[in-house]
Amino acid sequence: KRVKEESIISEEEAAQYDRQIRLWGLDAQKRLRGSRVLLVGLRGLGAEVAKNLILAGVKGLTLLDHEQVTEESCRAQFLIPVTAQGQNRAQASLERAQYLNPMVEVKADTDRVETKPDKFFLQFEAVCLTGCSRDLMVRVDQLCAQHNIKVFCGDVFGYHGYMFSDLGQEHNYVEEKPKVVKPKTDESNDGPEAKKPKVDPNETTMIKKTASFCSLKVALEVDWTNEKAKSSLKRTPVDYFLLHVLLKFRTDKGRDPHPESFEADATLLRQIRDDVLEAMGLSSELLPHDFVSYCFSEMAPVCAVVGGVLGQEVVKALSQRDAPHKNFFFFDGMKGSGVVDYFGPK
Amino acid sequence: MVTLQLVGSLRKELADSLSTCRVLVVGAGGIGCELLKNVVLTGFKNIEVIDLDIIDVSNLNRQFLFQKKHVGKSKAQVAKESVLQFCPTANITAYHDSIMNPDYNVEFFRNFMLVMNALDNRVARNHVNRMCLAADIPLIESGTAGYLGQVTVIKKGLTECYECQPKPTQKTFPGCTIRNTPSEPIHCIVWAKYLFNQLFGEEDADQEVSPDTSCVLWDGDIKRVSTKDWARSTGYDPVKLFNKLFKDDIQYLLTMDKLWKKRKAPLPLDWLEFVILSGCVIACPQGVTGTGLKDQQVLGVGGYCQLFSRSVETLHSVLADKGDGAELVWDKDDPPAMDFVTAAANLRMYIFSMNMKSRFDIKSMAGNIIPAIATTNAVIAGLIVLEALKILSGDVEQCRTIFLNKQPNPRKKLLVPCALDPPSANCYVCASKPEVTVKLNVHKTLVLALQDKILKEKFGMVAPDVQIEDGKGTILISSEEGETEANNCKFLSDFAIRNGSRLQVDDFLQDYTLLVNVIHCENLEKDVEFEVVGDAPDKAPTPTRSQEEGKNIANGNKESSEPSTSSEGVQVNLTLMTFSLWL
Numbered sequence: 001k002r003v004k005e006e007s008i009i010s011e012e013e014a015a016q017y018d019r020q021i022r023l024w025g026l027d028a029q030k031r032l033r034g035s036r037v038l039l040v041g042l043r044g045l046g047a048e049v050a051k052n053l054i055l056a057g058v059k060g061l062t063l064l065d066h067e068q069v070t071e072e073s074c075r076a077q078f079l080i081p082v083t084a085q086g087q088n089r090a091q092a093s094l095e096r097a098q099y100l101n102p103m104v105e106v107k108a109d110t111d112r113v114e115t116k117p118d119k120f121f122l123q124f125e126a127v128c129l130t131g132c133s134r135d136l137m138v139r140v141d142q143l144c145a146q147h148n149i150k151v152f153c154g155d156v157f158g159y160h161g162y163m164f165s166d167l168g169q170e171h172n173y174v175e176e177k178p179k180v181v182k183p184k185t186d187e188s189n190d191g192p193e194a195k196k197p198k199v200d201p202n203e204t205t206m207i208k209k210t211a212s213f214c215s216l217k218v219a220l221e222v223d224w225t226n227e228k229a230k231s232s233l234k235r236t237p238v239d240y241f242l243l244h245v246l247l248k249f250r251t252d253k254g255r256d257p258h259p260e261s262f263e264a265d266a267t268l269l270r271q272i273r274d275d276v277l278e279a280m281g282l283s284s285e286l287l288p289h290d291f292v293s294y295c296f297s298e299m300a301p302v303c304a305v306v307g308g309v310l311g312q313e314v315v316k317a318l319s320q321r322d323a324p325h326k327n328f329f330f331f332d333g334m335k336g337s338g339v340v341d342y343f344g345p346k
Numbered sequence: 347m348v349t350l351q352l353v354g355s356l357r358k359e360l361a362d363s364l365s366t367c368r369v370l371v372v373g374a375g376g377i378g379c380e381l382l383k384n385v386v387l388t389g390f391k392n393i394e395v396i397d398l399d400i401i402d403v404s405n406l407n408r409q410f411l412f413q414k415k416h417v418g419k420s421k422a423q424v425a426k427e428s429v430l431q432f433c434p435t436a437n438i439t440a441y442h443d444s445i446m447n448p449d450y451n452v453e454f455f456r457n458f459m460l461v462m463n464a465l466d467n468r469v470a471r472n473h474v475n476r477m478c479l480a481a482d483i484p485l486i487e488s489g490t491a492g493y494l495g496q497v498t499v500i501k502k503g504l505t506e507c508y509e510c511q512p513k514p515t516q517k518t519f520p521g522c523t524i525r526n527t528p529s530e531p532i533h534c535i536v537w538a539k540y541l542f543n544q545l546f547g548e549e550d551a552d553q554e555v556s557p558d559t560s561c562v563l564w565d566g567d568i569k570r571v572s573t574k575d576w577a578r579s580t581g582y583d584p585v586k587l588f589n590k591l592f593k594d595d596i597q598y599l600l601t602m603d604k605l606w607k608k609r610k611a612p613l614p615l616d617w618l619e620f621v622i623l624s625g626c627v628i629a630c631p632q633g634v635t636g637t638g639l640k641d642q643q644v645l646g647v648g649g650y651c652q653l654f655s656r657s658v659e660t661l662h663s664v665l666a667d668k669g670d671g672a673e674l675v676w677d678k679d680d681p682p683a684m685d686f687v688t689a690a691a692n693l694r695m696y697i698f699s700m701n702m703k704s705r706f707d708i709k710s711m712a713g714n715i716i717p718a719i720a721t722t723n724a725v726i727a728g729l730i731v732l733e734a735l736k737i738l739s740g741d742v743e744q745c746r747t748i749f750l751n752k753q754p755n756p757r758k759k760l761l762v763p764c765a766l767d768p769p770s771a772n773c774y775v776c777a778s779k780p781e782v783t784v785k786l787n788v789h790k791t792l793v794l795a796l797q798d799k800i801l802k803e804k805f806g807m808v809a810p811d812v813q814i815e816d817g818k819g820t821i822l823i824s825s826e827e828g829e830t831e832a833n834n835c836k837f838l839s840d841f842a843i844r845n846g847s848r849l850q851v852d853d854f855l856q857d858y859t860l861l862v863n864v865i866h867c868e869n870l871e872k873d874v875e876f877e878v879v880g881d882a883p884d885k886a887p888t889p890t891r892s893q894e895e896g897k898n899i900a901n902g903n904k905e906s907s908e909p910s911t912s913s914e915g916v917q918v919n920l921t922l923m924t925f926s927l928w929l
Contacts, residue, residue, distance in 0.1 A: 014639050019406045022710060023492050027638060046389075048724065050409055055720040078383050078432045096431070100410055187371030235758075299356075300387035301735075302726030305382065309760070312493075312721040323753060329760065333732050336746050338761030340754040 008315075014105065017057055025176075027269065028319035029057065029304075035318040036060040036123060040113050041130030042067075042089045044298035047077040048307025049128055049314070050097050056315050057314045060105035062124070066112040076298060078340035116141055126150040126314055131256075134220070134247040141216040141265055150317045153216065154310045157246050157256065157295040160239060161306035165313055165324060167213045174319045178227040179203040214344035220244070222343050225281040233282075237339045239330035241277065241286055246295060248272045256311050257296045266292040294334060302333045309338065360739050361389055367738065368392040368457055372445050372474055373464030374421040375399065376718055377488055379411040380727030381464050384427055384435045388731050395541055396441040396450075402679075408720040444807055446473050448855050455481035460737055462486045462730055468513065472806035473856065475500065475508035479776055480857035484737050486730050490750075492717050496760070497767060498747040499733050502776065509806070510770035512880075521873060525558040527605055528698050531691070535712050536688035539676060541591070542683065544573035544583070546661050546674040555591070558597050582653035582662035582691040582753075588617045592693050612697045620651045641706040647696050654689035658683045660814040678713030687712050725750055729761075772880075774805070774860060783863040783879040785870065788843050795833035797823050805860060807853040812833075814841060815848040822849065840865070 011015075020339075021029050035058050039050055042065040053061055067073075069084045069092050072244065077093070084092035090108040098106045113129075114136060123126055127144055129137050129152070145168055154163035159193045223229060249265075249272055250256055257265040271291045274284045310328050316322045325340045332338075356364070369390055371381055385393055386826035399421050411428035412421070420442035429436060438679075443449075444852045455461065455477045463485065465471050471487065478485040478500065485500040487508055500507050523529070524537050540553035555573060571579075580586040598612040601604065645653070660682040665672055676683050684705065691712070692702040709715065730749050736744045746763035754760045775781045784800060801810040801823075820896035822841060833841075843849075845866035845918040852859050870877060 009639060017401045018407070019715070019718045020407050021639070022706075022715060023719060026637070026642070038828075052721050052724060055407055055410060057407075075433070076387070078387060081432065082434060101406075102414070209637055237758075238785075246403075301384045301728040301731035303382050304724045304731075308721040308724035308728065311724070312719075315721070325754070325760070331761070334744075336729060336732060336748045336761060336763040337759060338750075339758050340760050341455050341758055 013057070016101075016103075024315075024319060024321055028315075028321045030314065031056050032059075034059055035125040036062070037314065037318075038062045038064060038121065038124045038127045039130070040064045040128065040132060042077065042093045043073065044076045044133055044300060044303035045078065045154055045161070045307050046130045047079045047093065047308075048303045049154070049311050050079065050093065051100055052307060052311025053314060054097060054100040054106060056311070057101065058104055058318070060107065062095070062109055063090040063093055064109040064111065064112055064116075065093075076300070106282070109296070110151045113140075121149065122147055124149060126152065126267065126318055128152040128154070128310070128314060130154050133251050135251070138215075138217045138220075145169075145215060148192070150314070152310060152314055152317075154306055155243075155246070156298045156302050156306055157242075158297055159294040159299055159302055160242060161302050161331045161333070162218060162239060162243050162311065163306060163310040163329045164219065165213065165317070165327055166183055166215055166219075167211065167317050167324055169212050171211045171213065171317065171320075171324065173211070173316070173322065173324065174206045174208055175322060176204045178209055179205045209323070211324055211326060213313045218345065219327060219343045220247075226275070235285075237330045237341055238286060239332060239339075240328065240341070241280075242291065242295070242342060243330075244276050244280075245269060245273045245287065248276055257292075259296050262296065265296070269295070299333060302331065305331050305333070305338070347620060347920065356389070356735070357739075360735065363459075363738050365390040365391045367459035368394065369734070370455070370461045371395040371464060372461065372470070373397055373409075373466070374409075374440075375405065375464065375466065376408050376426040376720075376910060377384060377490060377727055378464035378721045379409045379425060379728075380720075380723045381730055382411065382429050382438075383733075384727050384731040385462075386429050386436045388735070391435070392437045394421050394439040394441070395425060395440040396445050397425075398442065398444040400575070408718055410720065435588075445470055448809070450477070451855060452477060452480045452857050455483055458483055460484045460486065460734060461486060462734065464727075465489075469806065471508055473808060475776060476806070476853075476856035476858050478502070479507055486733050486737075488730055490718065490722045490725050490726050492719070493722055493750075493752040495722050495750040496748065496885070497726055497729045497733060499737070499742070499745040501737075501742055501745075501928060503769065505744065505766040506769055507773060510767075510773040521552075521554065522560075524560045525554060525556065526599055526602070527609060528694065528700075531610075531700055531703055531708075532694055532711055534691040534694040534698070534700070535687065535708055537694055538687040539712060540685055541573070541622075542661075542674075542676050542691055543660075545577050546665050547676060548673050548801075549574055551663040552784055557595055557602070559602070582658060584658040585617050587658060588615075588651065588693075589688075592697060593617075596697055597730040599800045610699050613699070615647070615697060616692065617651065620648050632674075639706060641709070642704045644702050644704045645692075647693070647702075649826055650689045650692045650702070653685055654693060657686035659684060678709055678715070684709060684712075722750065725761075775858065781860070781861040781863065782814070784876055785865045785879060786838075786876040787868055787870065788845075788847075788866045789837055790833065790838040791831075791838050791875065793822060793836055793838065793841075795875065796838065797834070801851060804878065805851075807851070807858070807860075808855055809851045809853055811854065813850045813852075814843060815850055816842065825854070 009030065017029055037053055037058050037060070039046060039053070039061060042050070042063055046065070050061060050063060067078055069087050071085060073080065073089065074334070079094070080089065081092065081094035081098040088110040090110055094106060094108040113132065121144055127140060127149055129140060132153070137153050144151045145166055147264065148168055150168070151166040151180045154162060155161065178273050185302065236299070249269060257269060273287050277284045277286055297337055313325055326342050328341050329345060330339050369385065369392070371378060371393060374382065374395050378395065378397065382393070382395060388818045401416045401419055401421055401424060403414065407416060416424045422440040422442050425436045426440035429438060461474065461478050461483055463471060463474055468551050474485065476696045480837040482502050486497065487494065487500055488497045488900065499505060519533060519536060524540065525531055528534050537555055541555045543550060543553055544555055549572060577587060583773055592615040596612050600611060619701065661674065664682070665674055674683070678684055688705045689709045691708055695702050733745050736742065745766060747766060748760045749764070751760055751762065755762060765926060769776050771777060774782045797810060801807045810823060811825045812823035820841060821830065821835060843864055845864065847864040849864065850859065850864040851862055866881070
């Protein structure tokens with residue numbers, strides 16, 4: 001599906017987007033301008049992604065969330081006014097989101113994403129899922145991949161966060177590389193006539209590349225029982241397994257671990273850890289005993305980090321510029337480490 | 347099982363200290379907006395933010411607390427108001443002011459549990475570094491440029507301070523490269539900016555534009571009228587100006603044939619020739635694309651001749667309107683000033699056989715513009731707050747320097763934490779009795795130059811007081827206005843300063859004392875006024891093992907008046923051991 005590029009950028013856009021056009025170029029900005037994105041979930045991470053995409057200048061952003069604003073979510077997110085309790089979260093975020101950049105069409109949708117028919121998703125160039133169950137993410141990913149819609153998933157659990165992307169089997173993009181200056185062939189001749197004009201050392205050239213992505217389903221169902229996988233375990237970020245545990249919790253309880261029920265949730269988390277790792281044929285010591293302390297609630301600075309990386313991945317994919325991270329990014333806010341790793345078939 | 351009381355994700359003790367402590371955010375721009383948002387959402391209650399700047403339309407792609415209707419207003423003020431919209435209970439004090447104002451003394455800094463920088467220039471960073479050392483308050487330092495960023499923590503006695511590692515100074519070009527033998531577009535752009543100052547702004551002896559005869563052994567005539575006086579004498583006639591700069595001066599350069607033995611000789615332009623030929627092939631625009639920005643077009647030579655002429659007329663008119671002795675200050679956002687530099691630089695590029703550049707590209711280089719996006723700042727600001735939480739929990743040893751790469755390194759890391767380094771033993775800022783040795787010519791160095799170029803510019807002092815250690819405690823420079831003004835135009839030797847003399851320099855605001863050892867030297871390099879012994883000139887420092895990915899922080903676009911020499915198109919390979927983010 002080709003993105004329509006409007007060839008004229010207004011003076012207003014040129015002035016506002018100046019500092020980013022100087023980074024990723026005018027072509028990239030035009031592609032962004034032609035892209036519609038669906039963002040599911042307007043909690044802390046969702047708000048960060050919304051801000052980043054709206055500022056980047058996409059054509060349209062639809063905010064989809066069926067939940068209501070609670071007292072807690074007021075403090076968790078910077079788009080929702082404190083007076084908005086009882087309102088729908090997407091609705092409440094709309095006004096401040098729109099103010100971020102009047103040139104973007106921002107819409108709010110209050111439906112449950114599970115109830116949306118397949119064709120709903122087809123109007124977008126990219127879909128970004130936060131706070132969604134594993135099954136839902138797998139289903140939406142499968143559907144979108146068929147129609148060449150870029151899919152992104154992300155969540156924040158306390159100090160930890162992740163993002164996943166599926167850009168399809170054939171994602172084309174360009175990379176800007178410095179131009180290679182060819183050596184002179186007439187170095188022996190020093191006469192003024194032979195002098196060629198200098199090649200600007202800062203000149204660059206665009207190189208076309210392709211990347212291939214697997215589905216979320218396949219990425220989550222990696223087999224760890226074979227020898228090869230076991231040997232790669234040492235270099236595997238533990239957060240991948242933490243993600244499995246937290247997604248299982250979300251599926252089983254219909255919510256994320258909550259500080260109000262810390263004791264019970266912590267116990268359940270440890271149980272799930274044991275079950276999940278055992279089912280994978282792995283030791284439950286892979287996730288240390290105290291892992292539960294750091295995955296409650298959404299930490300604002302962690303949302304900022306994950307939302308920043310996720311937002312930039314969406315921008316890269318839509319603008320088809322620069323190598324995408326393949327296919328997971330894991331952030332550990334305790335250690336300050338952010339790792340990109342691939343899970344799926346070689 | 348340990349009972350853990352959580353407030354959100356945080357332990358109760360930590361959450362409590364967040365709501366009582368005071369923090370200072372220095373800067374309300376790209377990083378600052380993101381940082382304020384994170385700080386407030388994390389639960390900090392007492393926040394002070396300071397920024398001297400006002401909002402510009404080019405800020406709006408990332409400084410999300412600002413809207414178009416706020417353009418022209420104080421960043422600190424509007425940031426505070428925006429934050430209160432989503433967190434009315436936050437206690438925020440905003441200062442539309444420079445952090446270097448002496449009102450913000452050591453006592454002021456002592457009010458805070460920690461200070462978080464969100465700056466874009468080295469001068470302010472040096473200053474805040476010293477204030478935090480003096481007040482013994484932890485400082486979280488950060489910087490971004492394009493896709494790259496970094497965060498680090500500075501704690502007196504425990505870690506390196508911002509100035510422990512000498513940072514390479516901004517690249518400058520030798521006079522004869524600018525005046526005689528430019529070989530890159532940047533040389534022509536620097537020349538054009540100098541020309542602007544010579545014609546319309548503050549004339550500077552270091553910013554000559556006419557051919558330099560001292561580079562080669564030359565016995566041609568050395569008649570030199572100041573460029574401004576010459577221009578005045580012709581009434582700023584654009585054609586006369588054009589012919590002098592782009593024809594006569596070039597022809598003069600051609601007579602210095604030694605220069606052109608191994609270089610392509612420049613081609614002089616003639617106004618009449620291009621007026622006649624404009625509309626012909628030579629004057630046609632190079633590479634016009636219908637889909638580019640207007641500013642991204644590269645005109646033909648004829649187009650730049652016309653642009654030169656128009657901008658000279660406009661600027662002259664503006665100058666005349668301002669009255670006698672008026673001077674203009676170059677500003678990239680002032681259209682005629684930018685037009686002038688675009689035209690003059692391109693004409694010079696053409697003369698020296700370089701491909702001309704668009705106004706868009708020249709603006710980047712002349713204006714020191716660093717491309718910037720919201721997401722990089724968002725990530726860095728998130729990391730800043732996470733470091734802050736470690737400090738508040740008493741876990742300073744968990745703090746790290748963290749680098750944000752554009753692509754993951756060979757070990758798959760996109761965010762790379764590195765251990766903090768201990769203070770440098772001979773740091774001229776944070777060592778217990780800082781001392782430094784400076785080589786200069788005591789007969790040729792003015793007291794004013796010592797104050798401005800050495801103590802303020804090089805050693806980052808704001809208001810230095812200098813005493814000579816001559817047994818009499820002679821006061822050489824006083825920070826009190828007027829007190830030692832009479833000394834400014836005297837040479838150091840006039841005060842019996844010679845080889846081996848020692849100067850005690852104090853900056854009371856920064857609570858900083860530096861002992862300067864003077865070495866008299868008569869044969870410094872050309873164009874070099876002084877040398878600091880132990881400095882690695884214009885080279886990045888070699889990394890120690892823990893400095894895996896280098897240690898230098900992006901400085902944004904306020905680095906200096908010198909133009910940017912790197913374009914964002916050049917890939918910085920972060921899998922190498924060092925990179926530097928200052929520009």
